[in-house]
Amino acid sequence: MPAQPAAVTAAQVRALLLRRDEVVIADVREEALYARGHPLWAANFPLSLLELDAWRRIPRRDTPVVVYGDADAPARRAIDALRRLGYSGVRPLLDGLDGWTASGGELFQGVNVPSKAFGELVESVNRTPSLAAEHVGALIEAGTPPVIVDARRFDEFHTMSIPTATSVPGAELVLRIRELAPDPATPVVVNCAGRTRSIIGAQSLINAGLPNPVAALRNGTIGWTLAGQRLDHGATGTAPLGVADSHHALARSGARAVARRAGVRFARTSELPGLHGPGRTTYLFDVRSAAEFAAGHLDGSLHAPGGQLVQETDHYAPVRGARIVLVDDDGVRAAMTGSWLAQMGWETWAISPAAPGDLLRRGAEPGPVPDPPQVDTVNAATLRTWLGPREEATTVIDRLDADQAATAVIDVGPSREYAAGHVPGAWHAARARLPAALGTIGAATRYVVTSPTGRLARFAAADLSRLTSAPVFSLDGGTAAWGTGAPLESEPARYAVAPADRYRRPYEGTDNGRAAMEAYLEWEFGLVEQLKRDGTHHFRVLR
Template structure:
């Protein structure tokens, strides 16, 4: 049974140096609207998928919060079933926190966004308006546009002609990307909004590049100016670092380490820390590309692309006041990321000296593969439910079919007649859809995993005839069975996603950009 923590006591923890995690288990849209500063968003439906990495030591204090305490209590029970033994629930949730006068904030990944705005103000990071960039493109000016988002984001939409260079790769690759360009070519850095554009441009500024600009407000600013985005961009290739490119990156890394206080660990020390990782919380993060990580990484290091590590520090360092160790194949990229974390204000930040190359040279084995783990409790859950094929589900015609994936996936395609039930609030909503616990109910999701866990929950609630679609909607489609699209049967606006890019309406884009810009106003006042 989880403990209860008051708002006053939680506030004391947040202002101290104790090791603990504050985890908000609501949906992304709810969190974006209002949350406690320095909390990490891990929606309840993702606990089994993320917590073993987010909180690797089972005995660390976990404080769980939501709006009123109900979902947090359910989440605490899940965590205790996973072996976490020091779990507390915020009394009456954020509602009580606010009632007692403690502050909240809105938005997501606020730490990095606030930092980006500070960088722009303090270092006068150069930027260019979308209208001016469009004019330069139309004139045929010498330009190279570098998109520092993830390759997946880039492929969804990008500035026409832009190429993908994820933020964590920028300093390592920029010399070789530009080596054949005329010296008077202008470099434009962009993201979807502001933060990664500012940070990427600041990287180049600090490296000594001069003819550079960040695209003000990124692809959002481009859309607001009335211009079209390109979809399906295929300029994804990254050049292998040449001797000159690597030398420039290492010179920059050495300077960052000295100026920002990045400390290095040899592989023997890293081995000792890894040996203690079940007793002492420490985060081990490999910041290379996914292909490099899969080819061979130090066992115990998780993959998190470098640019996103900077953008999403609250998703990386879930347990507060703990060390973090970054790794690449040498030391350049790990140093780049470590320097940002030092600038954020994190104290125990390290890079592996020599990275995975030094690890292998010491005679230690590298591990291959993506590192994806089986969600906690999945195998046990499979034993509690009846797994059915698409053909069997199609023939069975159960009384109720539910989908427990995010609302956008439900809208993209679901079994005809299915109802959407967020897995995070399944226990609170299912009675309104399937009141008869003796009637057959089928659970679906994208690939079968979330549905299996949800099906086990229904069995524990007393539902007698629970089946789960094996392989999820992906298998259903592959079997040639039709799907229904749209938010059919959804009676209220979903709160589980935060629209981004072209999915936002213009008013939402403007509000978001105003919020980001306002974060920097306090630094301008100084």
């Protein structure tokens, strides 16, 4: 085993952040554990998914990467994996999170914390107008509703929404709002599930010079629910795709003006090679809709819808200190998105608009991933013969628990997808927690590892083969291949270790408890004070 590199102290990491040098702080625990507490600029890179994430999210292989984990996801294993992927600047954080807190470092709970904390700072500096749910509800009941625009992703809007609202994801707001509210006297209310996208959306319209009265819906759908008001489910309303020339001109003028105030620099496509020069990480993001991106985009760009990019910057751009280049074809969305990223301390450029002749690459743009390890595979038809005739679920569980001469199937995919449908009788275990999972599953004649497409399963099968002398196979084509010829099951769910691969956001879904929603709002309200104590953010909010 190669020697581990010298550890980096918390003080050294803090110095890098304060100098705005490039650095990745990689928390390799599962997301639910990461959400319990981490440094402000730590990005979640679960050890279970590291090979599938690293090349896309950390494009330059000599980027300084500081790693910490836990007993299930040791920093040593992550460092070894990153070295195999070609990263040369990987070092452990001295004493991990304990070392960070012992040095006086602040720990932040939750996910997407830089963006959420920034949103709270924006409201505190600008006093972004907001309206209480009760007030907006009364206007709707009276038949005089404002134009309500939901700044979340469409799928979130479709799950639950404010009555009469229209889906206009964040980056689309400035471009399309005048199609919905052409009369400057019409009030506009922006909502999300909680606070951040409501605040950023409302302030975007204000900053871009929309003359209408604009407000955020205070505390979003959480505030609406806590007020005892009814949410809609299954709404489908979206803004018109077409934008009048006069409205487009106003949107473009306003977006470019605020972008320049924030420090965004504009470039042409021909200048990209210089921005991609050596020794500097440059992210190239197309901030338009997924359909527009698929129809034609700039070669080498990745899709990151602008509103979500501002909301989840730590996910899309985990290299703090990197350069971000944004692309659109309308002169509005990249400029407006860039105005926020620049205020968050990123060096931001915009190709806004790109020439149609530059947007020639079609289809999805898959991120670069290494070839999976060579492992033994089994097809779905053979696996069905190994598992034998399907019996009642409880009988199968009893047989597997009693008869150790069995084929044990282990699903290492996301726990939510496993719960929705898995190979009958399969166990679930995150890849990084396979050693503990084997203690629950017990000995078997053979093990078969699966995941949604089978790619992750091959990495996990290679890991598992080092933990057992029994034959280990990867299901060819993954769970999707099984599902084409035989039914999946959702029950019973058999978790070999308690799933921790996803933090359940208190603002998502329709079954959140009141206490959890109230606690979430209290957490958001406290983020500005945490930013002051931490001192590494470099946020500069326009007034």
